[in-house]
Amino acid sequence: MRKLKLYEDLGCASCNVQINESWNYFLDCPALQESWKVLFHTFWQEVQSLILKSAKKDLSRSQVVSLTLALIGKLIDDLTFRTLKQWACEGKILFAHSKFIQKSLLLSDTVSNTFDATLLLHFIHLFKAIIWKSRCDKQIKWEVEHQISHKQKCSQDQDKVNEEAVMHLDVIIEGQRPGNNDQDENEFSGNSIDSQTQVLDDIDSPVRPLPIRSDSR
Ligand SMILES: [Zn+2]
Numbered sequence: 001m002r003k004l005k006l007y008e009d010l011g012c013a014s015c016n017v018q019i020n021e022s023w024n025y026f027l028d029c030p031a032l033q034e035s036w037k038v039l040f041h042t043f044w045q046e047v048q049s050l051i052l053k054s055a056k057k058d059l060s061r062s063q064v065v066s067l068t069l070a071l072i073g074k075l076i077d078d079l080t081f082r083t084l085k086q087w088a089c090e091g092k093i094l095f096a097h098s099k100f101i102q103k104s105l106l107l108s109d110t111v112s113n114t115f116d117a118t119l120l121l122h123f124i125h126l127f128k129a130i131i132w133k134s135r136c137d138k139q140i141k142w143e144v145e146h147q148i149s150h151k152q153k154c155s156q157d158q159d160k161v162n163e164e165a166v167m168h169l170d171v172i173i174e175g176q177r178p179g180n181n182d183q184d185e186n187e188f189s190g191n192s193i194d195s196q197t198q199v200l201d202d203i204d205s206p207v208r209p210l211p212i213r214s215d216s217r
Helices: 023-028 030-054 061-072 079-088 095-105 109-145 159-175 182-187
Strands: 092-094 197-199
Touching: 023 079, 030 061, 030 095, 030 109, 061 079, 061 095, 079 092, 079 109, 092 095, 092 109, 095 109
Parallel strands: none
Antiparallel strands: 092 197
16 A cells, blocks of 8 residues: 555664564564653553552552553563563453453453453553554654655545555554464463463453554644
């Protein structure tokens, strides 16, 4: 969909390293690390209040902190957060994480599903508002520097550009679906549950996942 000829030298849209911007590269791109820190900070607060709100038993302050730690990690470089963001970007959460929270907060299956869906919505909202926006801003800056005009990009119709940006995200996601994550199975070794993921679409939940739309013009 994107006019490839115009973007031959773009490389990674965020840092312009001359590589194919794969999904894995995108998740670790150095130019987006500051944005990930901003996302993490806000997400941390949101997860904490979600845990407090959802718990069916009284939790101490330190219990809430340790549950949040177990779920999303302490820093953006933690394997826990790396794994979480990789799956959450696809609207999925590790089955082991989901069961861990359900057990820790004494949630029914329905409330547990709502918890998972809400967690993912928070993440996707922040991802779209912070990470994807930062990436698109950087790409637009690059287009300006390379004098790629709006006219060049959409010679036929206006909507095409937005469509292209959305398509591009889809392509990255589809093209780089991670396989079974062996690392994660060790994290909850006390659990006999395999590392499975829950797909939001499979859950009968009142909360609808937000469609990922690009803000690029
Ligand atoms: Zn990059």
